[in-house]
Amino acid sequence: xxxxxxxxxxxxxxxxxxxxxxxxxxxxxxxxxxxxxxxxxxxxxxxxxxxxxxxxxxxxxxxxxxxxxxxxxxxxxxxxxxxxxxxxxxxxxxxxxxxxxxxxxxxxxxxxxxxxxxxxxxxxxxxxxxxxxxxxxxxxxxxxxxxxxxxxxxxxxxxxxxxxxxxxxxxxxxxxxxxxxxxxxxxxxxxxxxxxxxxxxxxxxxxxxxxxxxxxxxxxxxxxxxxxxxxxxxxxxxxxxxxxxxxxxxxxxxxxxxxxxxxxxxxxxxxxxxxxxxxxxxxxxxxxxxxxxxxxxxxxxxxxxxxxxxxxxxxxxxxxxxxxxxxxxxxxxxxxxxxxxxxxxxxxxxxxxxxxxxxxxxxxxxxxxxxxxxxxxxxxxxxxxxxxxxxxxxxxxxxxxxxxxxxxxxxxxxxxxxxxxxxxxxxxxxxxxxxxxxxxxxxxxxxxxxxxxxxxxx
Amino acid sequence: xxxxxxxxxxxxxxxxxxxxxxxxxxxxxxxxxxxxxxxxxxxxxxxxxxxxxxxxxxxxxxxxxxxxxxxxxxxxxxxxxxxxxxxxxxxxxxxxxxxxxxxxxxxxxxxxxxxxxxxxxxxxxxxxxxxxxxxxxxxxxxxxxxxxxxxxxxxxxxxxxxxxxxxxxxxxxxxxxxxxxxxxxxxxxxxxxxxxxxxxxxxxxxxxxxxxxxxxxxxxxxxxxxxxxxxxxxxxxxxxxxxxxxx
Numbered sequence: 001x002x003x004x005x006x007x008x009x010x011x012x013x014x015x016x017x018x019x020x021x022x023x024x025x026x027x028x029x030x031x032x033x034x035x036x037x038x039x040x041x042x043x044x045x046x047x048x049x050x051x052x053x054x055x056x057x058x059x060x061x062x063x064x065x066x067x068x069x070x071x072x073x074x075x076x077x078x079x080x081x082x083x084x085x086x087x088x089x090x091x092x093x094x095x096x097x098x099x100x101x102x103x104x105x106x107x108x109x110x111x112x113x114x115x116x117x118x119x120x121x122x123x124x125x126x127x128x129x130x131x132x133x134x135x136x137x138x139x140x141x142x143x144x145x146x147x148x149x150x151x152x153x154x155x156x157x158x159x160x161x162x163x164x165x166x167x168x169x170x171x172x173x174x175x176x177x178x179x180x181x182x183x184x185x186x187x188x189x190x191x192x193x194x195x196x197x198x199x200x201x202x203x204x205x206x207x208x209x210x211x212x213x214x215x216x217x218x219x220x221x222x223x224x225x226x227x228x229x230x231x232x233x234x235x236x237x238x239x240x241x242x243x244x245x246x247x248x249x250x251x252x253x254x255x256x257x258x259x260x261x262x263x264x265x266x267x268x269x270x271x272x273x274x275x276x277x278x279x280x281x282x283x284x285x286x287x288x289x290x291x292x293x294x295x296x297x298x299x300x301x302x303x304x305x306x307x308x309x310x311x312x313x314x315x316x317x318x319x320x321x322x323x324x325x326x327x328x329x330x331x332x333x334x335x336x337x338x339x340x341x342x343x344x345x346x347x348x349x350x351x352x353x354x355x356x357x358x359x360x361x362x363x364x365x366x367x368x369x370x371x372x373x374x375x376x377x378x379x380x381x382x383x384x385x386x387x388x389x390x391x392x393x394x395x396x397x398x399x400x401x402x403x404x405x406x407x408x409x410x411x412x413x414x415x416x417x418x419x420x421x422x423x424x425x426x427x428x429x430x431x432x433x434x435x436x437x438x439x440x441x442x443x444x445x446x447x448x449x450x451x452x453x454x455x456x457x458x
Numbered sequence: 459x460x461x462x463x464x465x466x467x468x469x470x471x472x473x474x475x476x477x478x479x480x481x482x483x484x485x486x487x488x489x490x491x492x493x494x495x496x497x498x499x500x501x502x503x504x505x506x507x508x509x510x511x512x513x514x515x516x517x518x519x520x521x522x523x524x525x526x527x528x529x530x531x532x533x534x535x536x537x538x539x540x541x542x543x544x545x546x547x548x549x550x551x552x553x554x555x556x557x558x559x560x561x562x563x564x565x566x567x568x569x570x571x572x573x574x575x576x577x578x579x580x581x582x583x584x585x586x587x588x589x590x591x592x593x594x595x596x597x598x599x600x601x602x603x604x605x606x607x608x609x610x611x612x613x614x615x616x617x618x619x620x621x622x623x624x625x626x627x628x629x630x631x632x633x634x635x636x637x638x639x640x641x642x643x644x645x646x647x648x649x650x651x652x653x654x655x656x657x658x659x660x661x662x663x664x665x666x667x668x669x670x671x672x673x674x675x676x677x678x679x680x681x682x683x684x685x686x687x688x689x690x691x692x693x694x695x696x697x698x699x700x701x702x703x704x705x
Binding site: 027028094 | 468
């Protein structure tokens with residue numbers, strides 16, 4: 001926050017959580033050229049914390065979103081190769097009505113392919129489809145710190161590939177991504193939802209539903225305590241068959257902009273409590289069958305409001321997302337919620353889903369267990385709250401998701417991540433001076449804040 | 459439509475080509491970087507309704523007017539007779555950069571005015587020979603009034619706008635629709651690094667207006683549309699005001 005406060009006069013750059021640092025993006029269609037010498041690449045800036053922000057000694061990051069060409073698509077196999085700045089919203093616009101969908105999608109479509117690889121994103125289908133990078137990317141073209149341009153895959157430069165998938169852009173600038181789209185029987189989702197009275201019922205229901213449904217995600221009211229703790233609604237679905245869709249055309253759903261920064265009190269404890277209670281009780285029946293549903297409303301409910309991050313006001317917000325491993329037992333989620341509610345960690349949105357096995361990406365977030373994500377407005381005690389939650393997560397054997405993080409301490413991250421040393425070793429092999437860095441890698445991974453023998457670059 | 463585009467690999471040209479490809483028009487790309495042309499052709503081919511657009515490309519550099527005729531002939535053969543030519547290619551430099559380098563100024567004036575007009579003359583000949591078609595060329599709002607920050611760039615664009623307007627008057631009855639596009643500030647790779655003013659546009663927004671103008675034969679397009687109003691005001695400001703203000 002100290003860096004944010006001196007940023008009044010110069011340009012600032014922030015993640016989705018709106019906590020800025022001095023900096024700017026260099027936007028160009030030619031990332032193949034401009035990546036030479038750049039410290040970090042950034043896609044659409046949807047990581048919440050400081051993953052896409054420059055380290056303290058630099059001001060400029062390379063913006064990739066203009067490098068957005070499809071380089072090939074094979075309608076037989078579904079294999080697509082594209083420049084790293086191509087966004088999911090564009091892929092969906094072009095491909096959904098033509099019978100293709102990405103194998104994995106996160107909860108927003110305003111992300112680039114490069115960002116999806118760097119964060120090794122997962123989605124509502126992690127239990128069945130795994131992560132994007134770990135499970136579905138076939139080949140990557142990278143600009144390394146030493147200037148070389150190389151390709152890597154599971155077979156070629158396999159170490160580099162494992163470190164890059166989920167590696168937060170720290171192993172090289174991702175220039176091109178090749179992956180297989182999946183063919184879908186119709187552009188519509190067939191969905192159902194269930195109301196669950198408490199956290200134990202919730203977890204039982206998730207496990208039951210996920211054994212047969214490919215996509216599912218739960219929302220929990222994380223203000224409810226005692227008997228109702230962890231009550232919520234589980235939303236799940238699959239692609240509708242051609243018969244169910246019956247040729248119904250898919251309409252466009254333009255996003256509704258939130259035109260300016262809202263005042264910070266808007267999402268205060270009272271309004272959050274009111275929203276959560278209302279949202280729970282509007283689901284009157286225990287089990288609802290929605291039938292055909294627009295995939296945007298199912299996969300990307302928050303994209304309905306563009307810039308919804310402005311709802312949190314000028315101080316911004318963070319998202320705390322952790323995975324609690326299966327080995328921690330069924331009570332782990334209850335223990336987590338007990339701690340959260342006792343600290344008054346009011347969250348407008350709290351999302352829960354079960355996750356499948358760990359992917360091959362060395363810093364890939366998910367592992368078999370339960371993932372919990374909550375948005376927290378930045379207040380004076382946010383650091384303390386994150387520390388407390390992290391200590392519990394460490395004791396349960398879980399870990400946090402770097403793409404969401406803006407507050408985790410390096411010693412906590414190290415304690416969560418036994419694979420960190422291997423990641424750093426491989427990274428050192430390709431970038432011994434750690435030229436590629438981010439604000440986050442300096443904060444969490446212990447990267448140098450300043451490169452030895454380099455003048456300050458503006 | 460069968461469209462030849464000079465400048466489709468980047469910026470507004472890229473956005474226009476995509477809109478045309480996605481609705482099934484046939485395209486042929488001209489440009490000076492072979493690898494860029496190939497990558498853009500692949501992108502546009504994948505966007506065709508059946509995933510299999512067959513977008514061809516050939517070398518054409520606005521610095522080399524002696525090749526223009528040949529490039530258009532190659533495009534014409536590939537498309538089996540084009541009916542539309544779109545020119546978005548041009549070079550840009552700030553007034554400060556140009557004032558510091560007279561060679562660069564000479565080159566910019568030559569590319570953005572002389573050579574662009576020569577290219578248009580070749581295209582005009584081909585189109586008129588077959589009874590008409592559409593010639594859509596990117597000029598700029600910078601050509602509408604002499605202004606401090608774009609004295610040189612604007613002068614070349616003013617000449618180009620005048621040529622395009624006259625072409626429209628002269629040959630519309632013969633079947634040739636000439637369209638002069640005047641973009642205001644648009645956020646592309648060309649303007650990256652400049653501070654966007656209010657009303658800055660997105661390339662796709664411009665592309666939508668340009669494609670509509672091609673379909674309707676509208677001779678003059680301001681994009682985004684608000685710039686028609688802005689330029690109307692600027693064109694009527696008295697000289698003593700223009701001397702005082704910075705734009």
